[in-house]
Amino acid sequence: MSKILLEARGLCVNYGAIQALAGFSLKLFENEIVSVIGANGAGKSTFMNALMGMVKISKGEIFLDSYPLSRHNYKIVRSGLSLVPEGRRVFSSLTVEENLKIGAFTRKDKTEIKNDYEWVFSLFPILQERLKQYAGTLSGGEQQMLAIARALMARPKILLLDEPSLGLAPIVIQGIFKELKRINEQGVSILLVEQNAKQALLLSHRAYVLQTGRLLKEGASKDLLEDSDIKSAYLGHGA
Amino acid sequence: MSFTFSTFVQQIINGLSLGSVYALIAVGYSLVYSILLFSNFAHGGFLVVGGYACYYLLTQWGYSVPFSMLGALLASGLTAVVTERLAYKPIRERTPITLYLLIASMGVNIIIENLFVVTVGGRIRALPRSTFPTGVFNLWEGITISSSDVLSLVTAVIFLSLLQLFLSRTRWGLAIRAAACDIKTAGLMGVNVTFLISLVFFVAGVLAAVGGVFLSVRYSLYPQLGNITTKAFVAAVIGGLGSLPGAVAGSLILGLAEMLTAGFISSQMRDLVVYSLLVIMLLISPAGFFGKKISEKI
Ligand SMILES: Nc1ncnc2c1ncn2[C@@H]1O[C@H](COP(=O)(O)OP(=O)(O)OP(=O)(O)O)[C@@H](O)[C@H]1O
Ligand SMILES: [Mg+2]
Numbered sequence: 001m002s003k004i005l006l007e008a009r010g011l012c013v014n015y016g017a018i019q020a021l022a023g024f025s026l027k028l029f030e031n032e033i034v035s036v037i038g039a040n041g042a043g044k045s046t047f048m049n050a051l052m053g054m055v056k057i058s059k060g061e062i063f064l065d066s067y068p069l070s071r072h073n074y075k076i077v078r079s080g081l082s083l084v085p086e087g088r089r090v091f092s093s094l095t096v097e098e099n100l101k102i103g104a105f106t107r108k109d110k111t112e113i114k115n116d117y118e119w120v121f122s123l124f125p126i127l128q129e130r131l132k133q134y135a136g137t138l139s140g141g142e143q144q145m146l147a148i149a150r151a152l153m154a155r156p157k158i159l160l161l162d163e164p165s166l167g168l169a170p171i172v173i174q175g176i177f178k179e180l181k182r183i184n185e186q187g188v189s190i191l192l193v194e195q196n197a198k199q200a201l202l203l204s205h206r207a208y209v210l211q212t213g214r215l216l217k218e219g220a221s222k223d224l225l226e227d228s229d230i231k232s233a234y235l236g237h238g239a
Numbered sequence: 240m241s242f243t244f245s246t247f248v249q250q251i252i253n254g255l256s257l258g259s260v261y262a263l264i265a266v267g268y269s270l271v272y273s274i275l276l277f278s279n280f281a282h283g284g285f286l287v288v289g290g291y292a293c294y295y296l297l298t299q300w301g302y303s304v305p306f307s308m309l310g311a312l313l314a315s316g317l318t319a320v321v322t323e324r325l326a327y328k329p330i331r332e333r334t335p336i337t338l339y340l341l342i343a344s345m346g347v348n349i350i351i352e353n354l355f356v357v358t359v360g361g362r363i364r365a366l367p368r369s370t371f372p373t374g375v376f377n378l379w380e381g382i383t384i385s386s387s388d389v390l391s392l393v394t395a396v397i398f399l400s401l402l403q404l405f406l407s408r409t410r411w412g413l414a415i416r417a418a419a420c421d422i423k424t425a426g427l428m429g430v431n432v433t434f435l436i437s438l439v440f441f442v443a444g445v446l447a448a449v450g451g452v453f454l455s456v457r458y459s460l461y462p463q464l465g466n467i468t469t470k471a472f473v474a475a476v477i478g479g480l481g482s483l484p485g486a487v488a489g490s491l492i493l494g495l496a497e498m499l500t501a502g503f504i505s506s507q508m509r510d511l512v513v514y515s516l517l518v519i520m521l522l523i524s525p526a527g528f529f530g531k532k533i534s535e536k537i
Binding site: 072073078083085089091093098106154 | 410413414416417419420421423424425426427428429430431432
């Protein structure tokens with residue numbers, strides 16, 4: 001049994017009167033891919049933002065390597081979490097190269113950073129061809145690749161992805177998920193949030209189903225793929 | 240005919256000199272706008288702090304010109320940082336609506352202005368004559384340029400180039416450009432956004448102080464001197480809010496327009512022309528020359 005890398009215990013997040021997370025707990029083991037699936041408004045992005053220190057947690061705790069995780073956004077990135085945000089959010093007025101450079105903002109190890117450029121280019125060769133292009137002029141799929149590459153430039157222990165399939169053609173999604181698998185095989189643990197439940201379950205080892213801020217179900221992804229409730233609620237019209 | 244031509248050249252020189260001072264002010268103002276998306280009306284206050292700091296360091300405490308200049312830049316930069324921490328940060332953390340920041344900045348401007356009225360009085364002061372070289376160079380057939388014009392042009396070019404180098408070549412410069420694009424996502428990159436905002440205010444304050452000192456030399460020093468930043472605001476809007484090249488271009492256009500109006504029509508028409516330019520620009524192209532398209536901002 002490998003060790004627990006990240007653990008969230010009883011997270012609560014409120015937006016005014018709305019409770020977006022109502023005591024959600026999750027574990028991520030080393031080298032694991034875990035997905036969180038749920039419908040619109042289930043609280044998936046809120047969970048990711050809570051982990052990254054972008055929203056205030058009203059209750060609950062987060063541990064990384066069994067130490068409490070800082071609540072300061074920039075310290076969290078330093079300690080090894082890196083998020084690919086919902087909707088990609090590449091810096092459109094910066095070039096592809098500058099986007100990658102800012103991804104490595106927290107790092108000082110110049111030669112290692114250089115190797116990581118090579119690493120992300122091996123994952124997404126198209127980025128190397130577009131280095132001097134403004135990120136805003138890339139296609140949606142290319143922007144998603146850039147957003148993932150940018151997050152990888154921080155050399156994270158855990159790569160967090162918030163709906164990487166959003167708005168992309170099935171073939172592009174396939175390609176990106178294949179690279180996610182490779183990234184995981186190269187030693188990066190992955191926490192993936194998706195509405196595209198089928199893709200997420202096919203990729204991940206374990207999964208959590210989130211419904212209006214609470215845990216509905218958790219288990220091995222392959223079991224959830226066969227689960228009749230999940231099938232009817234989340235996989236019904238899947239590709 | 241030759242009289243008209245030499246007036247023209249003369250006013251171009253004067254316009255560039257004035258425009259370069261506007262540019263120092265407009266660039267800092269635009270930099271803050273690009274990050275926080277509000278018009279910081281306290282920017283004029285920062286400039287006044289710089290002007291008075293320079294004045295007192297020179298006259299009361301007898302420091303040298305370079306040291307007094309440095310003191311002015313620091314005083315103004317720190318005032319900007321403290322203003323942000325005390326007045327804007329608490330608001331930023333409570334609401335995303337930037338209108339509140341704008342209103343707070345108007346309040347801060349009034350506070351700074353009145354602090355000077357109360358403590359040092361409203362009387363108009365002049366920086367000592369010895370401060371800056373006063374010679375006038377005869378360029379060609381009655382066209383002249385004063386040493387202080389040369390100095391303000393050169394200084395503006397130096398500071399604006401330094402800013403450009405900082406933004407394009409350094410790690411924090413890149414972070415600032417990223418934050419101007421999307422500040423929340425810049426935070427996700429591990430940038431300490433609180434520090435970044437302080438840094439931006441410091442830089443804006445320093446540039447305002449340079450402008451403040453040169454304005455004090457060109458005109459004089461009084462608590463309401465900061466009101467002249469309205470011109471820099473106009474320049475920034477004409478150039479395109481949030482765009483630094485735009486702020487420089489807008490400032491030069493404004494300086495030239497003012498001086499050519501003064502030279503060929505009448506000095507009293509200066510402001511009329513300035514604000515007409517603003518209105519025309521807003522009608523033709525609301526985003527200014529270099530402004531981000533509105534769709535890009537959303
Ligand atoms: N900044 C906010 N202010 C107020 N309410 C919010 C805010 N952000 C999210 N919410 C609410 O919290 C709930 C959870 O939102 P969240 O974005 O986490 O859902 P999600 O699972 O990511 O949905 P989607 O799949 O559509 O991205 C929703 O009801 C949403 O309306
Ligand atoms: Mg979401």
